[in-house]
Amino acid sequence: MAFRFLHTADWQIGKPFGNVPGDAGAELRAQRIATIGTIARLAATRGVDAVLVAGDAFDSNEVQDRTILRTLDALKPFSGRWIFLPGNHDAALAHSVWSRMRQMGLEANITIADKPVPIEGWDGRAVVLPGPLSRRRESLDQTEWFDAAATPEGAIRVGLAHGSVANRLPGVAEASNEIPETRAQTAGLAYLALGDWHGSLKIAPKTWYSGTPETDRHRANSSGLVHIVDLDGPDAPERVETVPVGHYQWHQLEAQLLDGTCQAALEALSSIESEAARRVVSLTLRGGVSLAERYRLGTELSSWQHRFHHLDIDDAGLFEEPTEDDLDALDSSGFVRLAVDRLKAQAGNPSNPAAASARVALRMMYVDHMSGT
Incomplete structure (x- = not known):
């Protein structure tokens, strides 16, 4: 029966x-x-x-x-x-x-x-x-x-x-x-x-x-x-x-970057490294990082995007906090350093409407510098 x-x-x-x-x-x-x-x-x-x-x-x-x-x-x-x-x-x-x-x-x-x-x-x-x-x-x-x-x-x-x-x-x-x-x-x-x-x-x-x-x-x-x-x-x-019976595994990750480095984000991604090609990942980033760590993060995320089936990144809540080492790496003197100092001042002032643009400009300058362009 x-x-x-x-x-x-x-x-x-x-x-x-x-x-x-x-x-x-x-x-x-x-x-x-x-x-x-x-x-x-x-x-x-x-x-x-x-x-x-x-x-x-x-x-x-x-x-x-x-x-x-x-x-x-x-x-x-x-x-x-x-x-x-x-x-x-x-x-x-x-x-x-x-x-x-x-x-x-x-x-x-x-x-x-x-x-x-x-x-x-x-x-x-x-x-x-x-x-x-x-x-x-x-x-x-x-x-x-x-x-x-x-x-x-x-x-x-x-x-x-x-x-x-x-x-x-x-x-x-x-x-x-x-x-x-x-x-x-x-x-x-x-x-x-x-x-x-x-x-x-x-x-x-x-x-x-x-x-x-x-x-x-x-x-x-x-x-x-x-x-x-x-x-x-x-x-x-x-x-x-x-x-x-499903093939693809979907993951929603969040990483709070509190120590000025991108390590928390990389550890979150490494936690699902096994069978990476089957994983569809959404990663939300919040907090602040130095320009050097932001550059490192971009390089690492590019690698992960190729390894995962799909990686979607929301970094709207991530901001750069340039260190003196970051600024020294850009230029030690002259016009460039003056421009960098002004951008840093703008980026560090939340009430300044140009703060977000200043942060982007600093990041782009750093990327150009690291790329040798």
């Missing part, structure tokens, strides 16, 4: 990653499809009865046909049942990614759950109750029909939905397409498989978000996972195994 399935969601195939330019962004887009292949192989290896995709398989209904075809190819290692639920990014509109998929001709093992009707199979062991979205934001609860849905006697009831669980999601979550926190109990579900929140999370009794299988943002929310779910019967407690 047992039922084993893989729960995943929020693939968002075709996500543009506009903030990651060039090859790095293209590789992030390609990896999302490659990770689907990893999921398919995992499903085959673990012998699941089905893969349930709880919405937002695609980033929009406007993805290119070649993206759809590449995604369908990635599913092939698992020949069992795939059930796709339209979410808010890929809602079941009259003309949608789902209507285009049907026109392409679907394999028999792929089910598009775009109607609120029970999905049966598995020799009567289980029934999936889908709550598809037909627009980006639904005003009515798409899971309400679960409560009265007729299913075979003794079948395990599994809900499949996409949205925000009322009163439960963290305050930073976007509250849309609301789902009651008691839906699993009122509908007699053994498990409610959800999408929309991008991290793995048990949000209410028998109610789980699987999160996105390929991390796509700098947020500590247990992403890059899928769930292998075992249900031993309609009333048995769910057994959920979280399995890592």
Whole structure:
């Protein structure tokens, strides 16, 4: 009577990653499809009865046909049942990614759950109750029909939905397409498989978000996972195994430079040096450094940018504090030293509107000097 399935969601195939330019962004887009292949192989290896995709398989209904075809190819290692639920990014509109998929001709093992009707199979062991979205934001609860849905006697009831669980999601979550926190109990579900929140999370009794299988943002929310779910019967407690499948690791680092050196920044980057090519990093710098250390920092960051998959640097909170050694290195006398002294005086006066420009000018002079230009 047992039922084993893989729960995943929020693939968002075709996500543009506009903030990651060039090859790095293209590789992030390609990896999302490659990770689907990893999921398919995992499903085959673990012998699941089905893969349930709880919405937002695609980033929009406007993805290119070649993206759809590449995604369908990635599913092939698992020949069992795939059930796709339209979410808010890929809602079941009259003309949608789902209507285009049907026109392409679907394999028999792929089910598009775009109607609120029970999905049966598995020799009567289980029934999936889908709550598809037909627009980006639904005003009515798409899971309400679960409560009265007729299913075979003794079948395990599994809900499949996409949205925000009322009163439960963290305050930073976007509250849309609301789902009651008691839906699993009122509908007699053994498990409610959800999408929309991008991290793995048990949000209410028998109610789980699987999160996105390929991390796509700098947020500590247990992403890059899928769930292998075992249900031993309609009333048995769910057994959920979280399995890592993501390739890229996203990190948000902050470094406070308090001793006039850039050492804290370099130590923060060194802490994630292992498998650097898989890491997407956001580094925020604050504090003050000498001109010599600022020059060293620029050289080191340039090296790290080549080693990481992508490194984004926010140094708006970083300022230069020229030392006497810095100024002596620029010039010991004459007109240049006079200009340097004036810039230093301007840079050290926070009330001076030209302070920021003076700091930039000092830095540029130092870089030119060190470069021999």
